[in-house]
Amino acid sequence: MKKRLTEAQFQAAIQDMDVGQQTLNIARAVLVEGVLQATFVTSLNLTKSAISQAVHRVWVSHEERSMPQGYERVTAVLPAHQAFIVKKWANEAAKKPEPHK
Known part of the structure; x- marks a missing residue:
């Protein structure tokens, strides 16, 4: 299952997160726009692990914030x-x- 968020879900997930702009840009592109993580490995010269971690941090924040009371x-x-x-x-x-x- 591909992890996807709406723009509103993404904005809620990143609220108060202490991460850099590059992390936010990568996570938004992958989670909201559906850009493949591999795209950033070559374009930003980062490791697969670094890209995955950026996306994972925002996804975990989304999961924590969207859990019903x-x-x-x-x-x-x-x-x-x-x-x-x-x-x-x-x-x-x-x-x-x-x-x-």
Whole structure:
């Protein structure tokens, strides 16, 4: 799944972020405009890792800011049958309307 944001989502994600303008330019181009990350490797002479990190920082900020109140992101290592149940719960939660804030 390609990570994409609307301009409004991008602006909300970068609010109060302490990153340089180049990071913002790269992340906006990739996340909002759909420019391939590889484009910046050659045009800005940066590593794939540096480009990926710029995009990742903004994406993580978006995810943190867009989480509904009362929800919590978790990471766990589980047996397959338990993981199946947790994934099912996650899909059900994603379909529910956002709780009142």
